[in-house]
Amino acid sequence: MSIDPISALIGAANPWEWWRGVDDLWRWGVHAQAIWAYDAADDDTRREIRRQRVASMIEHARTRSAFYRAHWRHVPPGCADLSAYPPVNRKLLMAGFDDWVVDPDLRKAELLKFVADPGRIAEPYLGKYAIWTSSGTTGVPGIYVQDADALALYSALMTCRFELGASFGGAGRSLAEPARLAFVAAIDGHFAGVVSWERQRRLHPAIAASSRAFSILQPLPRLVAELNAWRPAFVATYPTMLTLLARERCEGRLAIEPQALWCGGEGLTQADRAAIEQAFGCPVVEDYGASECMNMAFACRHGRLHVNDDWVVLEPIDEQGRPVPAGQPSASVLITNLANRVQPLVRYDLSDSVTVDDTPCDCGRRQPSVRIEGRRDDVLVLPAAGHGVASVRILPLAIETVIEEEAGVHRFQLTQTAPGAMSLRLDLADEADRAAAFASVRRAVARFLKGQGARPVKLALDSQPPEANPVSGKLRQVRAMPAAQPAR
Numbered sequence: 001m002s003i004d005p006i007s008a009l010i011g012a013a014n015p016w017e018w019w020r021g022v023d024d025l026w027r028w029g030v031h032a033q034a035i036w037a038y039d040a041a042d043d044d045t046r047r048e049i050r051r052q053r054v055a056s057m058i059e060h061a062r063t064r065s066a067f068y069r070a071h072w073r074h075v076p077p078g079c080a081d082l083s084a085y086p087p088v089n090r091k092l093l094m095a096g097f098d099d100w101v102v103d104p105d106l107r108k109a110e111l112l113k114f115v116a117d118p119g120r121i122a123e124p125y126l127g128k129y130a131i132w133t134s135s136g137t138t139g140v141p142g143i144y145v146q147d148a149d150a151l152a153l154y155s156a157l158m159t160c161r162f163e164l165g166a167s168f169g170g171a172g173r174s175l176a177e178p179a180r181l182a183f184v185a186a187i188d189g190h191f192a193g194v195v196s197w198e199r200q201r202r203l204h205p206a207i208a209a210s211s212r213a214f215s216i217l218q219p220l221p222r223l224v225a226e227l228n229a230w231r232p233a234f235v236a237t238y239p240t241m242l243t244l245l246a247r248e249r250c251e252g253r254l255a256i257e258p259q260a261l262w263c264g265g266e267g268l269t270q271a272d273r274a275a276i277e278q279a280f281g282c283p284v285v286e287d288y289g290a291s292e293c294m295n296m297a298f299a300c301r302h303g304r305l306h307v308n309d310d311w312v313v314l315e316p317i318d319e320q321g322r323p324v325p326a327g328q329p330s331a332s333v334l335i336t337n338l339a340n341r342v343q344p345l346v347r348y349d350l351s352d353s354v355t356v357d358d359t360p361c362d363c364g365r366r367q368p369s370v371r372i373e374g375r376r377d378d379v380l381v382l383p384a385a386g387h388g389v390a391s392v393r394i395l396p397l398a399i400e401t402v403i404e405e406e407a408g409v410h411r412f413q414l415t416q417t418a419p420g421a422m423s424l425r426l427d428l429a430d431e432a433d434r435a436a437a438f439a440s441v442r443r444a445v446a447r448f449l450k451g452q453g454a455r456p457v458k459l460a461l462d463s464q465p466p467e468a469n470p471v472s473g474k475l476r477q478v479r480a481m482p483a484a485q486p487a488r
């Protein structure tokens with residue numbers, strides 16, 4: 001492939017990538033200044049900034065999105081009270097997708113073709129948008145479109161507020177060798193994490209040279225060998241993967257010496273954090289985000305997740321949709337993303353149970369913090385096929401990804417019933433659909449577990465529907481036998 005001189009000089013694949021990189025940096029700079037100004041402002045000024053952003057997003061959604069215009073037809077124009085606007089959910093938005101987005105060039109039918117092609121992960125859609133998908137536990141796959149400003153804002157929030165701390169980029173590292181980053185995740189689909197990661201690599205060649213993505217779908221010993229060869233100073237992954245890696249580190253198989261570990265996507269308990277930090281001798285930094293809104297909250301050094309309240313509104317609600325006060329766990333949470341305008345999300349039901357803490361924190365940040373309940377499935381411990389080891393450990397997110405992406409089943413519950421047996425619950429009423437879904441899941445799971453080095457597992461179809469947590473309403477998709485819980 002021929003390459004122009006500017007692209008060759010800065011290492012970009014083509015001049016458009018180069019231009020997008022410059023554009024992204026410029027937008028990042030504007031946002032970074034606004035974030036610093038917000039952090040330095042007094043409480044009244046902050047409140048006013050939030051009020052203006054909420055009013056502006058409501059006005060934008062109402063004038064540019066046919067979906068919101070219809071959905072809010074009973075709310076008087078100009079109403080400044082956010083709680084007066086009826087909430088939305090993924091099912092509603094995906095059903096009205098073409099009316100929801102504000103750019104008429106975005107069409108659900110075309111986007112479905114785009115996300116079906118793994119060769120197009122992180123490709124700028126229509127030359128400007130980032131596209132990612134999410135299956136989640138609601139049973140309806142979502143397609144999310146982010147505009148250039150939202151993407152630059154997510155980066156600016158990371159830069160200005162994410163406490164990688166002095167540990168990263170700090171002592172003991174030679175300037176001749178830039179710190180290597182490892183991103184360990186589901187990387188074979190259009191997921192928010194890998195799209196964001198890959199996009200940064202495309203836009204900023206300096207990042208590309210020092211970062212590598214690793215698939216969670218590969219067997220753990222292979223992942224450990226690849227990480228040992230890469231020697232990352234910084235590892236970004238899920239809390240459950242960090243607990244697996246911490247065990248590998250303690251038992252001497254994983255030899256990396258990271259300066260910081262990043263995790264998100266699942267809840268992190270204080271006990272897990274302590275065990276991981278002890279195993280690696282470095283800090284664990286956590287963030288709370290979703291495909292619908294990246295970087296909603298960042299943990300401080302005291303372990304509290306402070307909300308980026310200048311760019312996202314979180315409204316904890318009970319089962320009837322009424323507000324839940326600080327200090328009490330909610331049934332769900334409505335989020336309003338104030339950054340992304342191409343696909344407005346106003347009062348979106350995320351179904352996470354959160355507890356807001358608005359008491360002062362020793363770190364000095366004035367943003368309230370949240371605790372996320374139950375966003376976490378179990379690591380499965382299964383008998384190994386070979387003679388070298390007794391058992392293999394299966395990451396819940398890996399087996400969930402296989403069931404969702406390969407078998408195409410999105411609302412299920414997999415429960416380990418014996419060391420080598422599991423049962424599957426499906427949310428399908430039709431008998432023929434159930435049988436077909438079960439056959440697909442059984443095939444996909446058998447193939448995946450074989451690749452992981454596990455002995456074949458007996459999988460039974462349970463006639464009951466998936467069972468959600470009676471308090472939070474959240475569905476745990478992968479549940480281990482109580483005795484098979486990994487040592488914490």
Ligand SMILES: [Zn+2]
Nearest residue numbers: 300304361363
């Ligand atoms: Zn704090």
